[in-house]
Structure formats: C-alpha cells, structure tokens
Amino acid sequence: MKELGIHIHHTHSRLDAAQQRLLVAIKEQEKNVQSDLDQLEKCIQIKGSIIDQIKTRRKESLNELEEFQTKIKTEIESEAMKYLKKFQDEQKSLIDERNAYKQKQAMLKKAITSCNQIELFKQEQKIFQRLSQRPKVPKVEKVDLSDDIGGSPLALPWQIGEFVIEQFSVKYRNRELMSSTSILLDHNQYWSLIIYPNGKDLHTDFYFSVMFNLNKGAPQLIGYNLFVELIHHHHDDSKHNYVLKSIRWFKEGQSNGFDQHYKLNNLSIDEFLNPEKDSIKFRFKLRPLSIFEERKLFQWQIESDNENKTKQNQAMKKIEDELANLRQDDRKRRQIIKDQQTEIQKMERYNSKFKRKRTQSNGDSRDDLNNQEDRRFNDVNIVNRNFSDAFKRCLRRNNALCTYNIE
Structure with a gap:
C-alpha cells in the first residue's frame, strides 16, 4: 500500500515537472518571438526612415536639377548671342565690302563698253589704279561647333608649361614634395605643378601623383581641360611620351590632378628617368572649358542624374516591397504569439484544475x-x-x- 502511494505521488510529480517544463519552454519561445517582433519593428522604422530620406533627396535633386537647367540655359543663350553678334558683324562687314567691289566692277564694265580705244588708252592708268584697289578678303575657316576642341574660336587657347625635376632619386628617397615655381599664365592665373613621390592620398610606393594647384586667379569654381605629358629622355614625341588627359575643377587655393600617374619602378626601365642628370621632365597644358564643353558635361550629368533617379526609384520600390513583407511577417508573428498565449492560458487552467482534483x-x-x-x-x-x-x-x-x- 505504501509503495503504491509513493508510485502515484511520483507519477503526479513527473506530470507536474513535465507541465512546468512545457510552460517554461512556451514562455521562452514567447520571449524569443517578442524579441524578433521588436527587431522587426526596428527594421520597419529604419526602412521607413530610409524611404523618407530618399523621397526628400529626390525632391531636392529635382529642384536642384531644375535650377541648374535654367542657369545653364541662360549661360548658353548669353554665350551664344555674344559669338553670334560677333560673326554677324563680321559677315555684315564682308557683305558691305563685296557690294563695294561689285559697284567698282560695274563701273569698269560700263567704262569699257562706253569708251573707244583712244579713250581707254588715255584712261589706262586710272583703270589700273581702280583695279589695284581690291578689297582685302580675310581668310575665314569653317568653325565646327559640334566638337569644340583646339582650333575652335569658341575655346580659349591652351596654356603650356614645362617642369623639370633634378635629383629625382634623392628627393624620392627622402619623400620630398616636388613643386614647380608659381607660373603666371594668361588671365592673371598663377599655377604650380606638384609631384607627390609616394602618392598624395594613397600613400603607396608604387605610383607618384601629379597635381595642379591654382595659387591665384579664379575665386569661383571653373572646369579645366588638363593634359600632362611625361617626356621620354631620348625621344620627345607622342609615340614615346606618356600622356594623361582629364577634366578637373578648380578654384583659388585648390589642387587637383592625377592620383596615380606612373609607376615609380618603371621610370628608369621605360627611359623616362635621365640616368645622367637623374631628372624627369613634364610638359603640361590646360585651358578652361568652353561653354559647349560645359554643355556636354552638364548634359552628361543630367543623364547621370536621371539614371540615378531611376535607380533610386527602383531601390525605393524594393524597400517598399521589403517593408510590405516585413509587415506581413509581423502579422504572422503576432498571430503566433496570440496562439501561444492562448495555449499557455489553457495549460495553466488545466494545471489548476488537475491540482484541485488531486487534492480532492x-x-x-x-x-x-x-x-x-x-x-x-x-x-x-x-x-x-x-x-x-x-x-x-x-x-x-x-x-x-x-x-x-x-x-
């Protein structure tokens, strides 16, 4: 009898322990689900913040683009009208000279037809004098406005300079900054060419950097065509020289250029370093962008902005889809939590009822x-x-x- 009582008591104890473990497991699962729910809420808030930022940035970009287009349109109109007036005045002057020449030509024909041989002989000197007074016709070359490079009168001429670095190997080993003296170019602009032997921003021993520095002369930001040529010490021609070209923006006190110009180890191998003088030579050219080059550049920027806008719209749609999925997962997890809470309450009621029955x-x-x-x-x-x-x-x-x- 005693053993049977112990057995029943042990059975009840095992059942209580199992129920307790089940309750603990369910509550632990509820805690985990609640943690996931909090994380989802945080993700939803972050995604919402990103969406708001994208919408704000899109609106700002569109406003900036509209202002930028208006400004560029005004500048193009002003610059085009200036050159249009110039060529129209030159054309009018040529037309006037042409008309005057035609009048002289008509007078000569009339004199020839109205005079006899004796009169022509008497007026020979006068006729030759008129013939010698021909208008000076200027040489006019065709202007290609579609490709405003080099010879176009709408582009300013290249500003050219040279920079020779003596004792290059010694300066390189000592990590010395190599800078040319301030060079005065046209439009009262002072420029310097600066060589960073171990790279300006990369801090590497493989490449050296070549930078232009605008010391004085342009308080506002201006775009420039840059041309840097590393001169071969045996053959100074385009076939052997090393050339880099680019467009950079400058204003007074700023430097810009080429972070990776040439490999240091190849200077001697490729014969750019003069072993006798231990020197290297640079030739550089620069000029401001013309209005048409700026137009092309700005057009490219507009197209790039439109492409970025399309990508932003696609990214925003993707984020909105992810947000919808997160909300759907949130609803599912809330339902799971609700079902588990119902199950816990049911188990607690059953446990309470079982304890009462056991006592009775x-x-x-x-x-x-x-x-x-x-x-x-x-x-x-x-x-x-x-x-x-x-x-x-x-x-x-x-x-x-x-x-x-x-x-």
Whole structure:
C-alpha cells in the first residue's frame, strides 16, 4: 500500500515537472518571438526612415536639377548671342565690302563698253589704279561647333608649361614634395605643378601623383581641360611620351590632378628617368572649358542624374516591397504569439484544475490503496499455495524416479 502511494505521488510529480517544463519552454519561445517582433519593428522604422530620406533627396535633386537647367540655359543663350553678334558683324562687314567691289566692277564694265580705244588708252592708268584697289578678303575657316576642341574660336587657347625635376632619386628617397615655381599664365592665373613621390592620398610606393594647384586667379569654381605629358629622355614625341588627359575643377587655393600617374619602378626601365642628370621632365597644358564643353558635361550629368533617379526609384520600390513583407511577417508573428498565449492560458487552467482534483482525491485514494493492498496480499497467498502444491508434486515425482532406479 505504501509503495503504491509513493508510485502515484511520483507519477503526479513527473506530470507536474513535465507541465512546468512545457510552460517554461512556451514562455521562452514567447520571449524569443517578442524579441524578433521588436527587431522587426526596428527594421520597419529604419526602412521607413530610409524611404523618407530618399523621397526628400529626390525632391531636392529635382529642384536642384531644375535650377541648374535654367542657369545653364541662360549661360548658353548669353554665350551664344555674344559669338553670334560677333560673326554677324563680321559677315555684315564682308557683305558691305563685296557690294563695294561689285559697284567698282560695274563701273569698269560700263567704262569699257562706253569708251573707244583712244579713250581707254588715255584712261589706262586710272583703270589700273581702280583695279589695284581690291578689297582685302580675310581668310575665314569653317568653325565646327559640334566638337569644340583646339582650333575652335569658341575655346580659349591652351596654356603650356614645362617642369623639370633634378635629383629625382634623392628627393624620392627622402619623400620630398616636388613643386614647380608659381607660373603666371594668361588671365592673371598663377599655377604650380606638384609631384607627390609616394602618392598624395594613397600613400603607396608604387605610383607618384601629379597635381595642379591654382595659387591665384579664379575665386569661383571653373572646369579645366588638363593634359600632362611625361617626356621620354631620348625621344620627345607622342609615340614615346606618356600622356594623361582629364577634366578637373578648380578654384583659388585648390589642387587637383592625377592620383596615380606612373609607376615609380618603371621610370628608369621605360627611359623616362635621365640616368645622367637623374631628372624627369613634364610638359603640361590646360585651358578652361568652353561653354559647349560645359554643355556636354552638364548634359552628361543630367543623364547621370536621371539614371540615378531611376535607380533610386527602383531601390525605393524594393524597400517598399521589403517593408510590405516585413509587415506581413509581423502579422504572422503576432498571430503566433496570440496562439501561444492562448495555449499557455489553457495549460495553466488545466494545471489548476488537475491540482484541485488531486487534492480532492487524496482521501478516497487511501481507502482504495488499502483495498488494493488486501487484494494483493490474497493474490500472494494464492500464489504461495499453488507454488507449495507444485513443489510437493515435484518431490513425489523425484522419489518415484529414485525408487525405479534402485530397483
């Protein structure tokens, strides 16, 4: 009876422990889901902030683009009208000279037809004098406005200079900054060419940097065509020299140029370093962008901005799709949390009901245990009697066998 009571108590204890473990596991899962939910809320807020920033930036970019287009349109109109007036005045002057020449030509024809040979002979000197007074026709070359480079009168001429670095190897080993003297070019602009032996921003020993510095002369930002040529010390021609070209923007006090110009180890191998003088030579050219070059550049920037705008719209749509997916996942997780909370409440009610039933059945279970113990005792007695009878029969059988063997 006592053992059976212990067994029932142990069963109840195991059930309580299992329920407790289940409750702990469910609450732990609820905690994890809540943590995921908080993380999702944070992600949703971040995505929303990104969307707002993209919309704001798109609006600002469109406003800037509209202002920029208006400004460029005004500048193009002003510059074009200036050159248009110049060529129209030159054309009018040529037309006037042409008309004057035609009048002289008509007068000569009239004189020839109206005069006889004697009169022509008398006026020979006068006629030759008129013929010698021909208008001076200027040489006019065709202007290609579609490609405003070099010879176009709409582009300013190249400003050219040279810079020779003596004792280059020594200066390179000492990491000395190599700068030319301030060079005065046209339009009262002072420029310097600066060589960084270990790179200006890269800080590497593989390349040297070549920078232009506008010391004085342009308070506002201006675009320039740059041309830097590293001179071969045996053959100074375009086939052997090393040339880099680019467009950079400058204003007074700023430097810009080429971060990676040439490999230092190849200067001697490619014969740019003069071994006798330990020197290298640069030739540089620069000129401001013409209005048409700026127009092309700005047109490219507008196209680039439009392309970036398309990419931003695609990125925003992707973020909105991700946000919709996150919200859908959020709803699913909220439903999971709700279902788990319902399950926990159900388990708690069941556990409370089970404990009440166990308390009420403690008294009745003692009587049942006593009756079960009595029945168990009677069953044991019956088993013992049956075992005793079987044992006696076995003894009798053994005795009979022994008697048979003796006989």
